[in-house]
Amino acid sequence: MRPSRRAVLRGGLLALAGAGAGALGASGLPRWCGWDRPPLGGGYAAAADTPAAARHADVTVRYYAETSEPLVAFTFDDGPGPRWTPMVLDTLEAAGVPATFFMVGRHLREHAGLVRGRLGAHEVGNHSWSHDDLATLDLAGVTDELTRTHEVIHEVTGRAPGLMRPPYGHLGGSTLLAADSLGYDIVLWSQQMRERAFAADPDAQVRAIVDAVRPGDIVLAHDVGADRRLVALRRLGAMIDGLRERGFRFATVSQLVAAAAVAPRPIAADPVRAVSRGPARS
Numbered sequence: 241m242r243p244s245r246r247a248v249l250r251g252g253l254l255a256l257a258g259a260g261a262g263a264l265g266a267s268g269l270p271r272w273c274g275w276d277r278p279p280l281g282g283g284y285a286a287a288a289d290t291p292a293a294a295r296h297a298d299v300t301v302r303y304y305a306e307t308s309e310p311l312v313a314f315t316f317d318d319g320p321g322p323r324w325t326p327m328v329l330d331t332l333e334a335a336g337v338p339a340t341f342f343m344v345g346r347h348l349r350e351h352a353g354l355v356r357g358r359l360g361a362h363e364v365g366n367h368s369w370s371h372d373d374l375a376t377l378d379l380a381g382v383t384d385e386l387t388r389t390h391e392v393i394h395e396v397t398g399r400a401p402g403l404m405r406p407p408y409g410h411l412g413g414s415t416l417l418a419a420d421s422l423g424y425d426i427v428l429w430s431q432q433m434r435e436r437a438f439a440a441d442p443d444a445q446v447r448a449i450v451d452a453v454r455p456g457d458i459v460l461a462h463d464v465g466a467d468r469r470l471v472a473l474r475r476l477g478a479m480i481d482g483l484r485e486r487g488f489r490f491a492t493v494s495q496l497v498a499a500a501a502v503a504p505r506p507i508a509a510d511p512v513r514a515v516s517r518g519p520a521r522s
């Protein structure tokens with residue numbers, strides 16, 4: 241029997257890994273086996289294994305929205321959770337700020353009571369059922385993760401989510417295919433909280449966000465996780481105040497995208513600056 245193409249590829253990869261490990265020594269092994277490098281026996285799931293699932297010629301992956309309007313979208317991942325999600329909702333509600341929550345399906349199933357009736361001003365996106373690395377799953381696996389979460393979001397909020405964010409921002413081909421097949425746009429981010437860097441200096445975390453945000457930015461935060469997350473969550477109100485002083489308004493990701501369709505952001509003339517996306521105060 242002829243070996244399948246996949247088996248041949250896998251054998252080749254294993255041989256390559258063996259050669260690499262020999263050449264690099266033991267210190268090189270974590271580079272092959274770290275949490276963000278799936279086991280060689282599995283590997284990243286390919287994009288076109290099931291091309292019949294593709295519904296469109298392309299799928300949208302968005303880092304930020306192109307707009308000159310002073311709009312910013314805060315996003316909170318991994319919830320809902322009992323420790324901080326209510327506090328975040330309280331802060332947003334008191335400030336009259338809409339945000340987007342990329343929820344983990346099993347967390348929403350467990351903690352629906354925390355958020356039921358409190359999400360009217362907010363958008364809820366799909367962040368998988370289990371928070372596994374979707375890039376390691378095949379199309380059926382990713383579809384199951386997204387579909388189960390879709391159903392619980394619809395059940396709790398009464399609305400069908402149209403946005404998904406892959407855990408860790410990891411995208412395998414099967415995730416792109418599943419997102420397309422289920423009608424999702426994929427949302428990443430262009431700014432993020434740096435809780436580890438600012439653990440001892442919450443004011444610096446506030447300044448970093450307030451100074452760095454530019455029109456159309458999507459800001460990543462987490463309302464579940466390690467205690468260090470509190471550096472950002474406890475100062476959320478100060479970030480909102482600081483951005484409002486700069487003239488910014490807040491939007492859900494879908495509101496941001498809709499506004500950007502009306503008023504696009506000029507394309508940066510300097511590609512290096514566009515990539516580094518350093519602080520801008522204009």
Ligand SMILES: [Zn+2]
Pocket residue numbers: 317318367371406407408
């Ligand atoms: Zn996450």
